[in-house]
Amino acid sequence: MTNEEIFAKTTINSWKLAIDRLDQMFSSLSDEDLQTEVAPGRNRVFYLLGHLTAVHDRLFPLLGLGQRLHPELDEEFLSEPDGKSSDRVSAAELRRAWSEVNQQLMAAFVALPPEEWLKRHEAVSEEDFAKEPLRNRLAVLQSRTIHAGTHVGQISLAVKRQ
Amino acid sequence: MTNEEIFAKTTINSWKLAIDRLDQMFSSLSDEDLQTEVAPGRNRVFYLLGHLTAVHDRLFPLLGLGQRLHPELDEEFLSEPDGKSSDRVSAAELRRAWSEVNQQLMAAFVALPPEEWLKRHEAVSEEDFAKEPLRNRLAVLQSRTIHAGTHVGQISLAVKRQ
Numbered sequence: 598m599t600n601e602e603i604f605a606k607t608t609i610n611s612w613k614l615a616i617d618r619l620d621q622m623f624s625s626l627s628d629e630d631l632q633t634e635v636a637p638g639r640n641r642v643f644y645l646l647g648h649l650t651a652v653h654d655r656l657f658p659l660l661g662l663g664q665r666l667h668p669e670l671d672e673e674f675l676s677e678p679d680g681k682s683s684d685r686v687s688a689a690e691l692r693r694a695w696s697e698v699n700q701q702l703m704a705a706f707v708a709l710p711p712e713e714w715l716k717r718h719e720a721v722s723e724e725d726f727a728k729e730p731l732r733n734r735l736a737v738l739q740s741r742t743i744h745a746g747t748h749v750g751q752i753s754l755a756v757k758r759q
Numbered sequence: 760m761t762n763e764e765i766f767a768k769t770t771i772n773s774w775k776l777a778i779d780r781l782d783q784m785f786s787s788l789s790d791e792d793l794q795t796e797v798a799p800g801r802n803r804v805f806y807l808l809g810h811l812t813a814v815h816d817r818l819f820p821l822l823g824l825g826q827r828l829h830p831e832l833d834e835e836f837l838s839e840p841d842g843k844s845s846d847r848v849s850a851a852e853l854r855r856a857w858s859e860v861n862q863q864l865m866a867a868f869v870a871l872p873p874e875e876w877l878k879r880h881e882a883v884s885e886e887d888f889a890k891e892p893l894r895n896r897l898a899v900l901q902s903r904t905i906h907a908g909t910h911v912g913q914i915s916l917a918v919k920r921q
Contacts, residue, residue, distance in 0.1 A: 746908025
């Protein structure tokens with residue numbers, strides 16, 4: 598492996614570890630358990646499952662990896678706060694979307710040549726990117742990995758209460 | 760910048776974003792606020808401040824970057840669960856140790872040549888590393904960045920209640 602390959606593979610592997618941990622937690626919770634709030638009055642795990650799916654789905658266009666799979670989730674899980682009792686999607690649908698998005702993302706990540714991670718993402722202009730080369734795709738992946746981590750920390754509070 | 764430099768700098772920057780976010784949260788909380796539990800019956804922010812400081816301090820030997828600064832924190836904040844009311848360190852001392860550890864870590868990270876991130880860390884043997892080259896220093900840094908993220912997610916629950 599070249600050094601660039603090791604840099605890219607290590608970073609993808611760190612993303613995978615965060616996703617695996619979320620997978621394990623979601624699998625350990627029944628559909629009823631998903632209704633648990635991570636802390637009193639805070640988001641339900643159900644909402645965070647939808648939220649993470651929507652955020653990850655947006656990585657396809659943001660990283661130039663193709664079309665989104667589930668744009669219909671944005672309103673309920675990104676634009677709006679946790680509606681608590683007015684769910685418009687079933688837990689089964691949400692679990693399926695979560696798996697589908699992450700599986701297809703992983704396939705796209707693995708297929709991306711290492712140096713492509715250092716190119717600009719779609720939310721930064723060519724002009725700005727010329728001045729700030731750290732605003733690259735790798736930074737987006739790492740930012741979303743940390744984001745996943747923040748919700749791992751919150752959901753673990755609910756998992757341990759079950 | 761070479762591609763290796765961009766890979767390394769982007770990853771260090773992601774770590775910095777997580778540390779900055781923790782810094783902001785800790786600064787926004789008074790010493791009394793640090794006694795807040797992130798959820799009922801769970802760790803206090805005070806414990807997580809000590810825990811994160813100890814975990815980050817252990818990066819010095821783990822990454823071959825030098826001696827630890829605060830090994831005395833391990834017992835209270837790593838070996839033991841949150842003791843709630845028997846604190847042996849003051850909030851002021853803990854805040855100082857947190858800043859000191861992260862500042863010196865950042866200086867060491869920035870000074871490390873990019874390719875050094877791909878070498879083995881001290882917790883993996885040369886033999887194992889030859890078979891598993893992704894068990895490198897970069898993976899450790901990314902793992903600790905996600906770990907910091909999990910506690911960002913938990914502490915944010917306490918910050919919003921203040």
